[in-house]
Amino acid sequence: MSTATTSLSRSDRIGMYATIVLGAIGAAVTVWVTITRLAEVLPGRDIPVLVPFIGETATLPIGPGGAEVPVEVDQAIVTVTDPAPATLFALIAQPIVVGLAILAGILLLCLFCFNLARGRAFAKSTVRIVLTGVVVLGVGWVLGSLFQTMAVNGTLSAVSDYSYDGVLFETDFTAVFGLLALGAIGAAFQIGHRLQREAEGLV
Numbered sequence: 001m002s003t004a005t006t007s008l009s010r011s012d013r014i015g016m017y018a019t020i021v022l023g024a025i026g027a028a029v030t031v032w033v034t035i036t037r038l039a040e041v042l043p044g045r046d047i048p049v050l051v052p053f054i055g056e057t058a059t060l061p062i063g064p065g066g067a068e069v070p071v072e073v074d075q076a077i078v079t080v081t082d083p084a085p086a087t088l089f090a091l092i093a094q095p096i097v098v099g100l101a102i103l104a105g106i107l108l109l110c111l112f113c114f115n116l117a118r119g120r121a122f123a124k125s126t127v128r129i130v131l132t133g134v135v136v137l138g139v140g141w142v143l144g145s146l147f148q149t150m151a152v153n154g155t156l157s158a159v160s161d162y163s164y165d166g167v168l169f170e171t172d173f174t175a176v177f178g179l180l181a182l183g184a185i186g187a188a189f190q191i192g193h194r195l196q197r198e199a200e201g202l203v
Contacts, residue, residue: 016117023110027103034099041091044083049091049155051078080155087154094147101140108133134183 059068
């Protein structure tokens with residue numbers, strides 16, 4: 001039984017193909033950012049690491065005549081001169097994992113838009129694309145967060161000679177809401193696919 005197609009307007013198809021073009025640009029930018037970061041960390045020395053802080057203060061020369069003014073610091077770039085092997089591994093793995101996850105997500109988005117442009121919104125392949133996107137981005141988020149935390153804690157341990165307690169787990173939980181939304185979209189397309197098959201059986 002063939003899967004029915006839903007014809008889109010010309011402007012909608014143009015919008016889908018434009019999204020694919022933007023996705024290709026985003027993929028190129030992702031590759032460039034990943035390569036740039038790897039160029040910083042692969043030498044293994046003098047690596048800049050963005051480190052989050054909680055309740056820490058510092059002084060900056062922003063007062064009258066360049067006077068020092070205390071400010072609250074929530075993140076800062078810390079340079080680790082000689083990271084431990086585990087820290088270096090995390091510093092290398094984090095941009096690779098995140099970069100691959102983003103590239104895979106962009107590829108799936110392009111395939112999704114291509115299916116929509118062809119009028120195959122509720123085809124089985126479209127449902128699989130959405131659900132695969134949930135898995136890929138979820139794994140990328142978990143592993144990326146894990147390696148980021150390892151890198152941050154290892155950096156703080158290296159610069160403080162293990163005298164400063166780092167973060168237990170550092171991540172952006174905004175991604176969780178994105179994954180939940182994507183999962184809901186996948187469920188909606190799965191229901192649409194089932195309803196379409198039932199409707200085709202009645203014809």
